Amino acid sequence: MSVCRLQLIASLMFFELVSSNLYKEPLWNYDDETNWPGLNCKEGGKRQSPIDIRTTDVIKDYTKKFIKYGSLKLNGYHRVLVSGINNGHTVQFSTEGEEAIHPTVTGGPLEHRxxxxxxxxxxxxxxxxxxxxxxxxxxxxHVRADLAVGDALGSKDGLAILSVFCNVQAELDDRQEEASAEIMQYIPKLLDTGDRISGVLLDMTKLMSPNLGSYYTYxxxxxxxECNEAVIWIIFDTPIYFSDSDYRKFGKVGVGRHNFRSLQRLNHHLVFQPVDSHINTPQIVRIFDEAFKMFAEFFRNINAFMSNGLRTS
Ligand SMILES: [Zn+2]
Incomplete structure:
Protein backbone atom coordinates (compact mmCIF):
# COMPACT_ATOMS: atom_id res chain seq x y z
CA MET A 1 0.00 0.00 0.00
CA SER A 2 1.40 3.39 -0.93
CA VAL A 3 2.31 6.03 1.61
CA CYS A 4 -0.31 8.31 0.04
CA ARG A 5 -2.99 5.68 0.47
CA LEU A 6 -1.97 5.13 4.09
CA GLN A 7 -2.09 8.86 4.70
CA LEU A 8 -5.53 9.01 3.15
CA ILE A 9 -6.75 6.25 5.44
CA ALA A 10 -5.19 8.01 8.44
CA SER A 11 -6.89 11.20 7.36
CA LEU A 12 -10.23 9.45 7.08
CA MET A 13 -9.86 7.90 10.52
CA PHE A 14 -9.06 11.30 11.94
CA PHE A 15 -11.90 12.79 9.95
CA GLU A 16 -14.40 11.35 12.34
CA LEU A 17 -12.50 12.99 15.15
CA VAL A 18 -12.08 16.41 13.62
CA SER A 19 -14.82 16.97 11.11
CA SER A 20 -18.35 18.16 11.42
CA ASN A 21 -18.98 18.12 7.70
CA LEU A 22 -19.77 14.48 7.17
CA TYR A 23 -21.57 12.13 9.49
CA LYS A 24 -21.20 8.37 9.26
CA GLU A 25 -22.20 5.59 11.64
CA PRO A 26 -19.57 5.02 14.31
CA LEU A 27 -17.22 2.13 13.45
CA TRP A 28 -16.34 1.44 17.07
CA ASN A 29 -17.84 1.84 20.51
CA TYR A 30 -16.79 2.30 24.12
CA ASP A 31 -18.36 -0.96 25.26
CA ASP A 32 -15.86 -3.09 23.37
CA GLU A 33 -12.39 -1.55 23.34
CA THR A 34 -10.83 -4.84 22.25
CA ASN A 35 -12.40 -4.38 18.81
CA TRP A 36 -11.18 -0.85 18.20
CA PRO A 37 -9.40 -0.41 14.86
CA GLY A 38 -5.68 0.35 14.98
CA LEU A 39 -2.78 -1.72 16.28
CA ASN A 40 -1.98 0.78 19.02
CA CYS A 41 -5.51 0.45 20.38
CA LYS A 42 -5.41 -3.34 20.33
CA GLU A 43 -1.91 -4.09 21.52
CA GLY A 44 -1.15 -0.90 23.38
CA GLY A 45 2.01 1.04 22.78
CA LYS A 46 4.48 2.67 25.08
CA ARG A 47 2.53 5.89 25.63
CA GLN A 48 -1.19 5.14 25.49
CA SER A 49 -3.75 7.50 27.01
CA PRO A 50 -5.60 8.17 29.24
CA ILE A 51 -3.64 7.48 32.42
CA ASP A 52 -4.02 7.89 36.13
CA ILE A 53 -1.81 10.82 37.11
CA ARG A 54 -0.11 10.08 40.39
CA THR A 55 0.84 13.43 41.83
CA THR A 56 3.70 11.94 43.86
CA ASP A 57 5.28 10.78 40.58
CA VAL A 58 4.82 14.05 38.70
CA ILE A 59 8.17 15.69 37.95
CA LYS A 60 8.58 19.41 38.60
CA ASP A 61 10.51 20.34 35.50
CA TYR A 62 13.37 22.37 37.00
CA THR A 63 15.78 21.22 34.29
CA LYS A 64 13.40 22.01 31.39
CA LYS A 65 13.52 18.42 30.23
CA PHE A 66 9.98 18.54 28.82
CA ILE A 67 8.61 22.05 29.42
CA LYS A 68 11.23 23.88 27.38
CA TYR A 69 9.35 26.72 25.74
CA GLY A 70 8.28 29.13 28.47
CA SER A 71 4.71 29.84 29.46
CA LEU A 72 1.73 28.59 27.45
CA LYS A 73 0.32 31.16 25.07
CA LEU A 74 -3.23 30.88 23.74
CA ASN A 75 -4.31 33.07 20.84
CA GLY A 76 -7.72 33.65 19.30
CA TYR A 77 -9.97 31.61 21.64
CA HIS A 78 -12.36 34.49 22.35
CA ARG A 79 -14.61 34.35 19.31
CA VAL A 80 -14.35 31.06 17.48
CA LEU A 81 -16.66 30.09 14.62
CA VAL A 82 -17.60 26.43 15.03
CA SER A 83 -20.12 23.80 14.01
CA GLY A 84 -21.41 21.28 16.51
CA ILE A 85 -22.23 17.60 16.02
CA ASN A 86 -23.27 14.59 18.04
CA ASN A 87 -21.03 12.01 16.31
CA GLY A 88 -22.29 9.05 18.34
CA HIS A 89 -19.27 9.19 20.67
CA THR A 90 -19.43 12.71 22.00
CA VAL A 91 -20.63 16.24 21.42
CA GLN A 92 -18.01 17.97 19.33
CA PHE A 93 -17.48 21.55 18.15
CA SER A 94 -15.16 21.91 15.14
CA THR A 95 -13.56 25.09 13.88
CA GLU A 96 -14.99 26.53 10.66
CA GLY A 97 -13.76 29.05 8.14
CA GLU A 98 -10.25 30.25 7.30
CA GLU A 99 -7.50 28.27 9.03
CA ALA A 100 -5.54 31.48 9.44
CA ILE A 101 -8.00 32.75 12.06
CA HIS A 102 -8.36 29.51 14.03
CA PRO A 103 -7.12 29.62 17.63
CA THR A 104 -3.52 28.56 18.23
CA VAL A 105 -1.41 27.50 21.19
CA THR A 106 2.37 27.71 21.66
CA GLY A 107 4.85 27.44 24.52
CA GLY A 108 5.09 25.16 27.56
CA PRO A 109 6.09 21.72 26.24
CA LEU A 110 5.21 22.68 22.64
CA GLU A 111 8.10 23.23 20.25
CA HIS A 112 5.72 24.15 17.43
CA ARG A 113 2.55 26.14 16.91
CA HIS A 142 -4.94 20.86 18.08
CA VAL A 143 -2.89 19.85 15.04
CA ARG A 144 0.65 21.04 14.41
CA ALA A 145 0.21 24.08 12.16
CA ASP A 146 3.07 23.08 9.85
CA LEU A 147 1.71 19.57 9.16
CA ALA A 148 -1.23 18.10 7.26
CA VAL A 149 -3.51 16.04 9.50
CA GLY A 150 -2.29 12.72 8.04
CA ASP A 151 1.34 13.64 8.72
CA ALA A 152 0.51 14.93 12.19
CA LEU A 153 -1.05 11.57 13.11
CA GLY A 154 2.22 9.87 12.26
CA SER A 155 4.41 12.32 14.14
CA LYS A 156 5.35 11.92 17.81
CA ASP A 157 4.27 15.50 18.50
CA GLY A 158 1.74 15.99 15.70
CA LEU A 159 -1.15 16.82 18.03
CA ALA A 160 -1.54 18.86 21.19
CA ILE A 161 -4.61 18.32 23.35
CA LEU A 162 -5.44 20.83 26.05
CA SER A 163 -7.57 19.16 28.66
CA VAL A 164 -9.86 20.86 31.17
CA PHE A 165 -11.47 18.99 34.05
CA CYS A 166 -15.04 19.94 34.97
CA ASN A 167 -16.44 19.76 38.47
CA VAL A 168 -20.07 19.81 39.49
CA GLN A 169 -21.70 21.75 42.30
CA ALA A 170 -25.27 22.60 43.23
CA GLU A 171 -25.10 26.34 42.60
CA LEU A 172 -22.78 28.41 40.40
CA ASP A 173 -21.62 31.96 41.00
CA ASP A 174 -22.23 34.51 38.24
CA ARG A 175 -18.91 33.96 36.50
CA GLN A 176 -19.28 30.17 36.55
CA GLU A 177 -22.86 30.49 35.36
CA GLU A 178 -21.73 32.55 32.39
CA ALA A 179 -19.07 29.99 31.48
CA SER A 180 -21.51 27.10 31.69
CA ALA A 181 -24.15 28.97 29.66
CA GLU A 182 -21.63 29.45 26.86
CA ILE A 183 -21.88 25.78 25.96
CA MET A 184 -25.10 24.58 27.62
CA GLN A 185 -27.31 26.55 25.22
CA TYR A 186 -26.21 24.19 22.42
CA ILE A 187 -26.27 20.80 24.20
CA PRO A 188 -30.07 20.31 23.92
CA LYS A 189 -29.72 20.68 20.13
CA LEU A 190 -27.23 17.80 19.93
CA LEU A 191 -28.99 15.01 21.83
CA ASP A 192 -29.19 12.42 19.05
CA THR A 193 -26.46 10.88 16.92
CA GLY A 194 -26.12 12.89 13.73
CA ASP A 195 -27.64 16.08 15.18
CA ARG A 196 -25.68 19.12 14.05
CA ILE A 197 -25.65 22.90 14.26
CA SER A 198 -23.45 25.38 12.42
CA GLY A 199 -22.48 29.02 12.49
CA VAL A 200 -21.96 29.04 16.26
CA LEU A 201 -19.64 31.64 17.82
CA LEU A 202 -18.05 30.28 20.99
CA ASP A 203 -16.00 32.18 23.55
CA MET A 204 -13.72 29.27 24.38
CA THR A 205 -11.82 31.21 27.03
CA LYS A 206 -14.85 30.57 29.22
CA LEU A 207 -14.34 26.82 28.88
CA MET A 208 -10.62 27.01 29.67
CA SER A 209 -9.14 26.43 33.08
CA PRO A 210 -8.84 29.67 35.06
CA ASN A 211 -5.20 28.81 35.81
CA LEU A 212 -3.25 28.17 32.60
CA GLY A 213 0.06 28.15 34.46
CA SER A 214 -0.67 24.97 36.41
CA TYR A 215 -0.89 21.73 34.47
CA TYR A 216 0.32 18.16 34.01
CA THR A 217 1.95 17.34 30.69
CA TYR A 218 3.16 14.15 29.06
CA GLU A 226 -6.61 4.65 16.06
CA CYS A 227 -4.97 5.60 19.35
CA ASN A 228 -2.05 7.25 17.51
CA GLU A 229 0.92 7.97 19.78
CA ALA A 230 1.11 11.51 18.49
CA VAL A 231 -0.26 13.64 21.32
CA ILE A 232 1.36 16.09 23.70
CA TRP A 233 -1.15 16.25 26.54
CA ILE A 234 -1.55 19.41 28.62
CA ILE A 235 -3.98 18.76 31.45
CA PHE A 236 -4.89 21.73 33.61
CA ASP A 237 -5.34 20.86 37.27
CA THR A 238 -7.77 23.70 38.08
CA PRO A 239 -11.27 22.70 36.93
CA ILE A 240 -14.19 24.71 35.65
CA TYR A 241 -17.68 24.19 37.06
CA PHE A 242 -21.07 23.04 35.88
CA SER A 243 -24.24 22.99 37.94
CA ASP A 244 -25.96 19.73 38.88
CA SER A 245 -28.78 20.44 36.44
CA ASP A 246 -26.42 21.31 33.56
CA TYR A 247 -24.39 18.16 34.15
CA ARG A 248 -27.55 16.06 34.09
CA LYS A 249 -28.26 17.38 30.60
CA PHE A 250 -25.15 15.56 29.35
CA GLY A 251 -26.81 12.38 30.58
CA LYS A 252 -29.48 12.91 27.93
CA VAL A 253 -26.95 13.11 25.08
CA GLY A 254 -27.12 9.86 23.12
CA VAL A 255 -23.60 8.43 23.02
CA GLY A 256 -24.17 4.98 24.50
CA ARG A 257 -23.60 4.04 28.11
CA HIS A 258 -20.42 6.06 28.56
CA ASN A 259 -17.77 7.82 26.50
CA PHE A 260 -14.39 7.45 28.16
CA ARG A 261 -11.60 5.04 27.28
CA SER A 262 -10.37 2.84 30.12
CA LEU A 263 -7.20 3.91 31.94
CA GLN A 264 -4.07 2.62 30.24
CA ARG A 265 -1.14 0.81 31.81
CA LEU A 266 1.64 3.13 32.92
CA ASN A 267 4.61 2.49 30.68
CA HIS A 268 6.93 5.11 29.28
CA HIS A 269 4.81 7.87 30.76
CA LEU A 270 6.76 10.60 32.48
CA VAL A 271 4.41 13.31 33.66
CA PHE A 272 5.79 16.81 34.19
CA GLN A 273 4.48 20.03 35.64
CA PRO A 274 5.77 23.61 35.47
CA VAL A 275 8.05 24.60 38.34
CA ASP A 276 5.76 27.36 39.60
CA SER A 277 2.49 25.37 39.48
CA HIS A 278 0.63 24.58 42.68
CA ILE A 279 -1.23 21.34 42.34
CA ASN A 280 -4.25 21.09 44.60
CA THR A 281 -5.87 17.67 44.84
CA PRO A 282 -7.79 17.11 48.10
CA GLN A 283 -11.16 18.42 46.93
CA ILE A 284 -11.36 15.95 44.05
CA VAL A 285 -12.30 13.04 46.27
CA ARG A 286 -15.15 14.87 47.92
CA ILE A 287 -16.58 16.19 44.66
CA PHE A 288 -16.21 12.86 42.92
CA ASP A 289 -18.42 11.21 45.50
CA GLU A 290 -21.22 13.51 44.42
CA ALA A 291 -20.44 13.03 40.74
CA PHE A 292 -20.46 9.28 41.10
CA LYS A 293 -23.95 9.32 42.57
CA MET A 294 -25.05 11.47 39.66
CA PHE A 295 -23.43 9.18 37.13
CA ALA A 296 -25.23 6.17 38.60
CA GLU A 297 -28.42 8.09 38.02
CA PHE A 298 -27.40 8.69 34.40
CA PHE A 299 -27.13 4.97 33.83
CA ARG A 300 -30.65 4.51 35.15
CA ASN A 301 -31.94 7.28 32.93
CA ILE A 302 -30.14 6.02 29.85
CA ASN A 303 -31.35 2.48 30.42
CA ALA A 304 -34.90 3.77 30.74
CA PHE A 305 -34.37 5.79 27.61
CA MET A 306 -33.17 2.74 25.66
CA SER A 307 -35.94 0.44 26.87
CA ASN A 308 -38.45 3.04 25.72
CA GLY A 309 -36.95 2.75 22.26
CA LEU A 310 -36.30 6.47 22.06
CA ARG A 311 -32.56 6.31 21.46
CA THR A 312 -31.62 6.82 17.83
CA SER A 313 -27.98 5.69 17.59
ZN1 LIG B 1 -11.24 13.21 23.87
Whole structure:
Protein backbone atom coordinates (compact mmCIF):
# COMPACT_ATOMS: atom_id res chain seq x y z
CA MET A 1 0.00 0.00 0.00
CA SER A 2 1.40 3.39 -0.93
CA VAL A 3 2.31 6.03 1.61
CA CYS A 4 -0.31 8.31 0.04
CA ARG A 5 -2.99 5.68 0.47
CA LEU A 6 -1.97 5.13 4.09
CA GLN A 7 -2.09 8.86 4.70
CA LEU A 8 -5.53 9.01 3.15
CA ILE A 9 -6.75 6.25 5.44
CA ALA A 10 -5.19 8.01 8.44
CA SER A 11 -6.89 11.20 7.36
CA LEU A 12 -10.23 9.45 7.08
CA MET A 13 -9.86 7.90 10.52
CA PHE A 14 -9.06 11.30 11.94
CA PHE A 15 -11.90 12.79 9.95
CA GLU A 16 -14.40 11.35 12.34
CA LEU A 17 -12.50 12.99 15.15
CA VAL A 18 -12.08 16.41 13.62
CA SER A 19 -14.82 16.97 11.11
CA SER A 20 -18.35 18.16 11.42
CA ASN A 21 -18.98 18.12 7.70
CA LEU A 22 -19.77 14.48 7.17
CA TYR A 23 -21.57 12.13 9.49
CA LYS A 24 -21.20 8.37 9.26
CA GLU A 25 -22.20 5.59 11.64
CA PRO A 26 -19.57 5.02 14.31
CA LEU A 27 -17.22 2.13 13.45
CA TRP A 28 -16.34 1.44 17.07
CA ASN A 29 -17.84 1.84 20.51
CA TYR A 30 -16.79 2.30 24.12
CA ASP A 31 -18.36 -0.96 25.26
CA ASP A 32 -15.86 -3.09 23.37
CA GLU A 33 -12.39 -1.55 23.34
CA THR A 34 -10.83 -4.84 22.25
CA ASN A 35 -12.40 -4.38 18.81
CA TRP A 36 -11.18 -0.85 18.20
CA PRO A 37 -9.40 -0.41 14.86
CA GLY A 38 -5.68 0.35 14.98
CA LEU A 39 -2.78 -1.72 16.28
CA ASN A 40 -1.98 0.78 19.02
CA CYS A 41 -5.51 0.45 20.38
CA LYS A 42 -5.41 -3.34 20.33
CA GLU A 43 -1.91 -4.09 21.52
CA GLY A 44 -1.15 -0.90 23.38
CA GLY A 45 2.01 1.04 22.78
CA LYS A 46 4.48 2.67 25.08
CA ARG A 47 2.53 5.89 25.63
CA GLN A 48 -1.19 5.14 25.49
CA SER A 49 -3.75 7.50 27.01
CA PRO A 50 -5.60 8.17 29.24
CA ILE A 51 -3.64 7.48 32.42
CA ASP A 52 -4.02 7.89 36.13
CA ILE A 53 -1.81 10.82 37.11
CA ARG A 54 -0.11 10.08 40.39
CA THR A 55 0.84 13.43 41.83
CA THR A 56 3.70 11.94 43.86
CA ASP A 57 5.28 10.78 40.58
CA VAL A 58 4.82 14.05 38.70
CA ILE A 59 8.17 15.69 37.95
CA LYS A 60 8.58 19.41 38.60
CA ASP A 61 10.51 20.34 35.50
CA TYR A 62 13.37 22.37 37.00
CA THR A 63 15.78 21.22 34.29
CA LYS A 64 13.40 22.01 31.39
CA LYS A 65 13.52 18.42 30.23
CA PHE A 66 9.98 18.54 28.82
CA ILE A 67 8.61 22.05 29.42
CA LYS A 68 11.23 23.88 27.38
CA TYR A 69 9.35 26.72 25.74
CA GLY A 70 8.28 29.13 28.47
CA SER A 71 4.71 29.84 29.46
CA LEU A 72 1.73 28.59 27.45
CA LYS A 73 0.32 31.16 25.07
CA LEU A 74 -3.23 30.88 23.74
CA ASN A 75 -4.31 33.07 20.84
CA GLY A 76 -7.72 33.65 19.30
CA TYR A 77 -9.97 31.61 21.64
CA HIS A 78 -12.36 34.49 22.35
CA ARG A 79 -14.61 34.35 19.31
CA VAL A 80 -14.35 31.06 17.48
CA LEU A 81 -16.66 30.09 14.62
CA VAL A 82 -17.60 26.43 15.03
CA SER A 83 -20.12 23.80 14.01
CA GLY A 84 -21.41 21.28 16.51
CA ILE A 85 -22.23 17.60 16.02
CA ASN A 86 -23.27 14.59 18.04
CA ASN A 87 -21.03 12.01 16.31
CA GLY A 88 -22.29 9.05 18.34
CA HIS A 89 -19.27 9.19 20.67
CA THR A 90 -19.43 12.71 22.00
CA VAL A 91 -20.63 16.24 21.42
CA GLN A 92 -18.01 17.97 19.33
CA PHE A 93 -17.48 21.55 18.15
CA SER A 94 -15.16 21.91 15.14
CA THR A 95 -13.56 25.09 13.88
CA GLU A 96 -14.99 26.53 10.66
CA GLY A 97 -13.76 29.05 8.14
CA GLU A 98 -10.25 30.25 7.30
CA GLU A 99 -7.50 28.27 9.03
CA ALA A 100 -5.54 31.48 9.44
CA ILE A 101 -8.00 32.75 12.06
CA HIS A 102 -8.36 29.51 14.03
CA PRO A 103 -7.12 29.62 17.63
CA THR A 104 -3.52 28.56 18.23
CA VAL A 105 -1.41 27.50 21.19
CA THR A 106 2.37 27.71 21.66
CA GLY A 107 4.85 27.44 24.52
CA GLY A 108 5.09 25.16 27.56
CA PRO A 109 6.09 21.72 26.24
CA LEU A 110 5.21 22.68 22.64
CA GLU A 111 8.10 23.23 20.25
CA HIS A 112 5.72 24.15 17.43
CA ARG A 113 2.55 26.14 16.91
CA UNK A 114 -0.68 24.10 17.06
CA UNK A 115 -4.01 25.03 15.48
CA UNK A 116 -7.32 24.14 17.12
CA UNK A 117 -9.40 21.62 15.14
CA UNK A 118 -12.16 20.83 17.60
CA UNK A 119 -13.22 20.45 21.19
CA UNK A 120 -15.32 17.66 22.67
CA UNK A 121 -16.48 16.28 26.00
CA UNK A 122 -16.00 13.07 27.98
CA UNK A 123 -18.20 12.24 30.95
CA UNK A 124 -16.74 10.94 33.27
CA UNK A 125 -13.24 12.30 32.74
CA UNK A 126 -10.74 10.11 30.89
CA UNK A 127 -7.68 11.03 32.95
CA UNK A 128 -7.79 10.59 36.67
CA UNK A 129 -5.67 12.12 39.42
CA UNK A 130 -4.54 9.81 42.23
CA UNK A 131 -7.24 7.36 41.18
CA UNK A 132 -10.04 9.92 41.21
CA UNK A 133 -12.00 10.96 38.16
CA UNK A 134 -13.77 14.24 37.57
CA UNK A 135 -17.39 14.35 36.35
CA UNK A 136 -16.26 15.60 32.94
CA UNK A 137 -13.18 16.43 30.84
CA UNK A 138 -13.06 18.76 27.83
CA UNK A 139 -10.48 18.06 25.11
CA UNK A 140 -9.29 20.91 22.89
CA UNK A 141 -7.69 19.00 19.99
CA HIS A 142 -4.94 20.86 18.08
CA VAL A 143 -2.89 19.85 15.04
CA ARG A 144 0.65 21.04 14.41
CA ALA A 145 0.21 24.08 12.16
CA ASP A 146 3.07 23.08 9.85
CA LEU A 147 1.71 19.57 9.16
CA ALA A 148 -1.23 18.10 7.26
CA VAL A 149 -3.51 16.04 9.50
CA GLY A 150 -2.29 12.72 8.04
CA ASP A 151 1.34 13.64 8.72
CA ALA A 152 0.51 14.93 12.19
CA LEU A 153 -1.05 11.57 13.11
CA GLY A 154 2.22 9.87 12.26
CA SER A 155 4.41 12.32 14.14
CA LYS A 156 5.35 11.92 17.81
CA ASP A 157 4.27 15.50 18.50
CA GLY A 158 1.74 15.99 15.70
CA LEU A 159 -1.15 16.82 18.03
CA ALA A 160 -1.54 18.86 21.19
CA ILE A 161 -4.61 18.32 23.35
CA LEU A 162 -5.44 20.83 26.05
CA SER A 163 -7.57 19.16 28.66
CA VAL A 164 -9.86 20.86 31.17
CA PHE A 165 -11.47 18.99 34.05
CA CYS A 166 -15.04 19.94 34.97
CA ASN A 167 -16.44 19.76 38.47
CA VAL A 168 -20.07 19.81 39.49
CA GLN A 169 -21.70 21.75 42.30
CA ALA A 170 -25.27 22.60 43.23
CA GLU A 171 -25.10 26.34 42.60
CA LEU A 172 -22.78 28.41 40.40
CA ASP A 173 -21.62 31.96 41.00
CA ASP A 174 -22.23 34.51 38.24
CA ARG A 175 -18.91 33.96 36.50
CA GLN A 176 -19.28 30.17 36.55
CA GLU A 177 -22.86 30.49 35.36
CA GLU A 178 -21.73 32.55 32.39
CA ALA A 179 -19.07 29.99 31.48
CA SER A 180 -21.51 27.10 31.69
CA ALA A 181 -24.15 28.97 29.66
CA GLU A 182 -21.63 29.45 26.86
CA ILE A 183 -21.88 25.78 25.96
CA MET A 184 -25.10 24.58 27.62
CA GLN A 185 -27.31 26.55 25.22
CA TYR A 186 -26.21 24.19 22.42
CA ILE A 187 -26.27 20.80 24.20
CA PRO A 188 -30.07 20.31 23.92
CA LYS A 189 -29.72 20.68 20.13
CA LEU A 190 -27.23 17.80 19.93
CA LEU A 191 -28.99 15.01 21.83
CA ASP A 192 -29.19 12.42 19.05
CA THR A 193 -26.46 10.88 16.92
CA GLY A 194 -26.12 12.89 13.73
CA ASP A 195 -27.64 16.08 15.18
CA ARG A 196 -25.68 19.12 14.05
CA ILE A 197 -25.65 22.90 14.26
CA SER A 198 -23.45 25.38 12.42
CA GLY A 199 -22.48 29.02 12.49
CA VAL A 200 -21.96 29.04 16.26
CA LEU A 201 -19.64 31.64 17.82
CA LEU A 202 -18.05 30.28 20.99
CA ASP A 203 -16.00 32.18 23.55
CA MET A 204 -13.72 29.27 24.38
CA THR A 205 -11.82 31.21 27.03
CA LYS A 206 -14.85 30.57 29.22
CA LEU A 207 -14.34 26.82 28.88
CA MET A 208 -10.62 27.01 29.67
CA SER A 209 -9.14 26.43 33.08
CA PRO A 210 -8.84 29.67 35.06
CA ASN A 211 -5.20 28.81 35.81
CA LEU A 212 -3.25 28.17 32.60
CA GLY A 213 0.06 28.15 34.46
CA SER A 214 -0.67 24.97 36.41
CA TYR A 215 -0.89 21.73 34.47
CA TYR A 216 0.32 18.16 34.01
CA THR A 217 1.95 17.34 30.69
CA TYR A 218 3.16 14.15 29.06
CA UNK A 219 3.64 12.48 25.67
CA UNK A 220 0.66 10.18 25.06
CA UNK A 221 -1.87 9.05 22.49
CA UNK A 222 -5.33 9.71 21.11
CA UNK A 223 -7.93 8.13 23.39
CA UNK A 224 -10.07 6.99 20.46
CA UNK A 225 -9.19 4.96 17.34
CA GLU A 226 -6.61 4.65 16.06
CA CYS A 227 -4.97 5.60 19.35
CA ASN A 228 -2.05 7.25 17.51
CA GLU A 229 0.92 7.97 19.78
CA ALA A 230 1.11 11.51 18.49
CA VAL A 231 -0.26 13.64 21.32
CA ILE A 232 1.36 16.09 23.70
CA TRP A 233 -1.15 16.25 26.54
CA ILE A 234 -1.55 19.41 28.62
CA ILE A 235 -3.98 18.76 31.45
CA PHE A 236 -4.89 21.73 33.61
CA ASP A 237 -5.34 20.86 37.27
CA THR A 238 -7.77 23.70 38.08
CA PRO A 239 -11.27 22.70 36.93
CA ILE A 240 -14.19 24.71 35.65
CA TYR A 241 -17.68 24.19 37.06
CA PHE A 242 -21.07 23.04 35.88
CA SER A 243 -24.24 22.99 37.94
CA ASP A 244 -25.96 19.73 38.88
CA SER A 245 -28.78 20.44 36.44
CA ASP A 246 -26.42 21.31 33.56
CA TYR A 247 -24.39 18.16 34.15
CA ARG A 248 -27.55 16.06 34.09
CA LYS A 249 -28.26 17.38 30.60
CA PHE A 250 -25.15 15.56 29.35
CA GLY A 251 -26.81 12.38 30.58
CA LYS A 252 -29.48 12.91 27.93
CA VAL A 253 -26.95 13.11 25.08
CA GLY A 254 -27.12 9.86 23.12
CA VAL A 255 -23.60 8.43 23.02
CA GLY A 256 -24.17 4.98 24.50
CA ARG A 257 -23.60 4.04 28.11
CA HIS A 258 -20.42 6.06 28.56
CA ASN A 259 -17.77 7.82 26.50
CA PHE A 260 -14.39 7.45 28.16
CA ARG A 261 -11.60 5.04 27.28
CA SER A 262 -10.37 2.84 30.12
CA LEU A 263 -7.20 3.91 31.94
CA GLN A 264 -4.07 2.62 30.24
CA ARG A 265 -1.14 0.81 31.81
CA LEU A 266 1.64 3.13 32.92
CA ASN A 267 4.61 2.49 30.68
CA HIS A 268 6.93 5.11 29.28
CA HIS A 269 4.81 7.87 30.76
CA LEU A 270 6.76 10.60 32.48
CA VAL A 271 4.41 13.31 33.66
CA PHE A 272 5.79 16.81 34.19
CA GLN A 273 4.48 20.03 35.64
CA PRO A 274 5.77 23.61 35.47
CA VAL A 275 8.05 24.60 38.34
CA ASP A 276 5.76 27.36 39.60
CA SER A 277 2.49 25.37 39.48
CA HIS A 278 0.63 24.58 42.68
CA ILE A 279 -1.23 21.34 42.34
CA ASN A 280 -4.25 21.09 44.60
CA THR A 281 -5.87 17.67 44.84
CA PRO A 282 -7.79 17.11 48.10
CA GLN A 283 -11.16 18.42 46.93
CA ILE A 284 -11.36 15.95 44.05
CA VAL A 285 -12.30 13.04 46.27
CA ARG A 286 -15.15 14.87 47.92
CA ILE A 287 -16.58 16.19 44.66
CA PHE A 288 -16.21 12.86 42.92
CA ASP A 289 -18.42 11.21 45.50
CA GLU A 290 -21.22 13.51 44.42
CA ALA A 291 -20.44 13.03 40.74
CA PHE A 292 -20.46 9.28 41.10
CA LYS A 293 -23.95 9.32 42.57
CA MET A 294 -25.05 11.47 39.66
CA PHE A 295 -23.43 9.18 37.13
CA ALA A 296 -25.23 6.17 38.60
CA GLU A 297 -28.42 8.09 38.02
CA PHE A 298 -27.40 8.69 34.40
CA PHE A 299 -27.13 4.97 33.83
CA ARG A 300 -30.65 4.51 35.15
CA ASN A 301 -31.94 7.28 32.93
CA ILE A 302 -30.14 6.02 29.85
CA ASN A 303 -31.35 2.48 30.42
CA ALA A 304 -34.90 3.77 30.74
CA PHE A 305 -34.37 5.79 27.61
CA MET A 306 -33.17 2.74 25.66
CA SER A 307 -35.94 0.44 26.87
CA ASN A 308 -38.45 3.04 25.72
CA GLY A 309 -36.95 2.75 22.26
CA LEU A 310 -36.30 6.47 22.06
CA ARG A 311 -32.56 6.31 21.46
CA THR A 312 -31.62 6.82 17.83
CA SER A 313 -27.98 5.69 17.59
ZN1 LIG B 1 -11.24 13.21 23.87
Missing amino acids: YRLEQLHFHWLSEHSVNGNKYPMEIHFV AGSLTSP
